[in-house]
Amino acid sequence: xxxxxxxxxxxxxxxxxxxxxxxxxxxxxxxxxxxxxxxxxxxxxxxxxxxxxxxxxxxxxxxxxxxxxxxxxxxxxxxxxxxxxxxxxxxxxxxxxxxxxxxxxxxxxxxxxxxxxxxxxxxxxxxxxxxxxxxxxxxxxxxxxxxxxxxxxxxxxxxxxxxxxxxxxxxxxxxxxxxxxxxxxxxxxxxxxxxxxxxxxxxxxxxxxxxxxxxxxxxxxxxxxxxxxxxxxxxxxxxxxxxxxxxxxxxxxxxxxxxxxxxxxxxxxxxxxxxxxxxxxxxxxxxxxxxxxxxxxxxxxxxxxxxxxxxxxxxxxxxxxxxxxxxxxxxxxxxxxxxxxxxxxxxxxxxxxxxxxxxxxxxxxxxxxxxxxxxxxxxxxxxxx
Amino acid sequence: xxxxxxxxxxxxxxxxxxxxxxxxxxxxxxxxxxxxxxxxxxxxxxxxxxxxxxxxxxxxxxxxxxxxxxxxxxxxxxxxxxxxxxxxxxxxxxxxxxxxxxxxxxxxxxxxxxxxxxxxxxxxxxxxxxxxxxxxxxxxxxxxxxxxxxxxxxxxxxxxxxxxxxxxxxxxxxxxxxxxxxxxxxxxxxxxxxxxxxxxxxxxxxxxxxxxxxxxxxxxxxxxxxxxxxxxxxxxxxxxxxxx
Numbered sequence: 001x002x003x004x005x006x007x008x009x010x011x012x013x014x015x016x017x018x019x020x021x022x023x024x025x026x027x028x029x030x031x032x033x034x035x036x037x038x039x040x041x042x043x044x045x046x047x048x049x050x051x052x053x054x055x056x057x058x059x060x061x062x063x064x065x066x067x068x069x070x071x072x073x074x075x076x077x078x079x080x081x082x083x084x085x086x087x088x089x090x091x092x093x094x095x096x097x098x099x100x101x102x103x104x105x106x107x108x109x110x111x112x113x114x115x116x117x118x119x120x121x122x123x124x125x126x127x128x129x130x131x132x133x134x135x136x137x138x139x140x141x142x143x144x145x146x147x148x149x150x151x152x153x154x155x156x157x158x159x160x161x162x163x164x165x166x167x168x169x170x171x172x173x174x175x176x177x178x179x180x181x182x183x184x185x186x187x188x189x190x191x192x193x194x195x196x197x198x199x200x201x202x203x204x205x206x207x208x209x210x211x212x213x214x215x216x217x218x219x220x221x222x223x224x225x226x227x228x229x230x231x232x233x234x235x236x237x238x239x240x241x242x243x244x245x246x247x248x249x250x251x252x253x254x255x256x257x258x259x260x261x262x263x264x265x266x267x268x269x270x271x272x273x274x275x276x277x278x279x280x281x282x283x284x285x286x287x288x289x290x291x292x293x294x295x296x297x298x299x300x301x302x303x304x305x306x307x308x309x310x311x312x313x314x315x316x317x318x319x320x321x322x323x324x325x326x327x328x329x330x331x332x333x334x335x336x337x338x339x340x341x342x343x344x345x346x347x348x349x350x351x352x353x354x355x356x357x358x359x360x361x362x363x364x365x366x367x368x369x370x371x372x373x374x375x376x377x378x379x380x381x382x383x384x385x
Numbered sequence: 386x387x388x389x390x391x392x393x394x395x396x397x398x399x400x401x402x403x404x405x406x407x408x409x410x411x412x413x414x415x416x417x418x419x420x421x422x423x424x425x426x427x428x429x430x431x432x433x434x435x436x437x438x439x440x441x442x443x444x445x446x447x448x449x450x451x452x453x454x455x456x457x458x459x460x461x462x463x464x465x466x467x468x469x470x471x472x473x474x475x476x477x478x479x480x481x482x483x484x485x486x487x488x489x490x491x492x493x494x495x496x497x498x499x500x501x502x503x504x505x506x507x508x509x510x511x512x513x514x515x516x517x518x519x520x521x522x523x524x525x526x527x528x529x530x531x532x533x534x535x536x537x538x539x540x541x542x543x544x545x546x547x548x549x550x551x552x553x554x555x556x557x558x559x560x561x562x563x564x565x566x567x568x569x570x571x572x573x574x575x576x577x578x579x580x581x582x583x584x585x586x587x588x589x590x591x592x593x594x595x596x597x598x599x600x601x602x603x604x605x606x607x608x609x610x611x612x613x614x615x616x617x618x619x620x621x622x623x624x625x626x627x628x629x
Contacts, residue, residue, distance in 0.1 A: 226524050252452050253524040385434045
């Protein structure tokens with residue numbers, strides 16, 4: 001007997017009782033004969049912590065069972081000391097050191113088999129999941145499947161391994177949960193490879209603010225990102241996320257500008273359920289900054305420069321505004337901005353209030369005191385390409 | 386905004402004595418540089434993106450000798466010269482450093498963004514319906530002029546050496562009127578891998594719309610369309626065009 005298929009996401013309209021929709025769910029709508037439609041054991045799933053108050057269910061189908069009979073089936077989590085180093089997960093970033101067992105055991109139930117020994121997908125409860133207590137991240141789930149024989153003895157028959165991603169909430173714009181027949185619309189379904197990057201950067205976060213802060217820090221501190229004045233990952237009003245992910249997984253440095261950085265922060269934070277948006281700070285002409293340390297530069301005195309921007313784009317918590325909070329992965333500001341004789345006091349703008357009038361605000365730290373500026377009227381969440 | 390004062394190929398002109406029928410309109414389909422143009426550089430990334438009527442072909446080239454030397458190539462295929470110009474304007478608008486310059490290319494059909502006083506680390510050009518952006522992408526600045534020259538050589542393939550393919554002729558329209566004609570085309574045999582199609586029209590403006598080619602004829606004179614498939618090694622072969 002073996003597990004034929006596990007479906008973590010069975011209610012495509014919501015993620016309150018199961019996993020949320022991802023690009024993987026498109027495979028279910030492939031025409032018959034398309035090899036991608038084959039019923040393989042689903043390897044990964046994404047759960048939103050915001051749904052963790054509810055009981056979660058999965059659907060599982062089996063083959064090789066007894067003809068026209070029923071069997072009692074469940075799954076347990078093997079003890080950690082049994083070792084999981086060779087877990088056959090098709091994801092190179094999952095290591096045995098990843099936290100495990102976030103979904104707990106699978107509650108046993110009776111399963112009916114047809115004359116060919118096949119079962120229909122059966123709903124199983126996961127009553128002891130730990131989604132509420134864990135932080136954002138990627139987890140390894142290992143289940144040992146077993147059935148009860150006529151002597152009431154449990155017999156192991158299969159093992160399955162899964163990558164489980166845990167987000168703070170259901171992804172927000174530019175992501176969507178809508179599955180449509182339109183390929184460009186379906187691009188907005190959460191991407192598993194983007195989820196991998198976001199969960200790695202925000203691992204352990206337990207609030208949306210923490211997620212946004214950790215992703216901003218991860219982008220700014222990334223050893224392969226260097227500053228350039230022009231965007232490298234925008235095409236019109238779209239963000240080339242797939243190209244960014246490809247580059248971030250490579251071994252060579254590459255250039256980004258403020259819009260690229262803001263787009264990465266917004267897109268990945270919102271993938272984990274945050275509500276950030278991109279918004280520009282502009283001026284009638286150009287505006288001069290106080291000393292800043294652009295992304296990719298070592299923190300040494302000579303790298304702190306005053307520069308001139310036609311505009312500067314950052315990520316905003318919720319929306320753009322004078323009293324709103326800024327997440328800027330593109331540069332560090334100098335909190336000694338009012339005294340150039342002092343060494344720079346670096347600060348990465350993370351949840352920093354824009355506050356043009358307040359000491360310690362982002363605007364005062366970034367923009368030279370005699371410069372006029374304005375905020376864009378509208379913030380945006382760039383669509384993906 | 387771009388300098389609108391100069392006459393561009395493929396657009397009407399008010400210059401006295403100018404004969405619109407002499408205007409040349411160029412359209413490319415499925416163009417991508419010949420990888421041999423990149424010398425020893427390796428293609429680290431290549432991907433196509435479709436955004437409405439625009440197709441972006443993006444490639445990242447890596448210098449195998451130096452991890453910090455990388456070049457990003459973006460080739461955006463649009464429906465027309467005007468749309469390619471819009472893409473370039475959009476890219477210029479997104480340039481946060483106002484210190485860069487742009488200038489017209491030598492034949493009026495290209496725009497180049499560069500710093501005149503330094504090696505060319507970034508170039509932005511228009512060729513027919515294509516907007517091309519070739520720029521340094523790694524930690525070090527790279528002079529991209531060799532790559533852009535090579536790309537331009539491939540784009541500027543000369544049809545005059547090959548007289549064996551007859552052009553399609555569009556009869557003279559009624560006086561003072563313009564005509565929009567839908568044309569079909571097909572490559573026989575199919576477009577070779579690494580090949581592209583180049584259409585050149587005189588007497589009208591070409592636009593690419595899905596599988597069709599449109600020509601907006603000028604008010605005077607007949608129009609003529611030449612087309613070739615350019616193979617990966619630069620060899621030319623004919624392409625069938627007919628009016629619907």
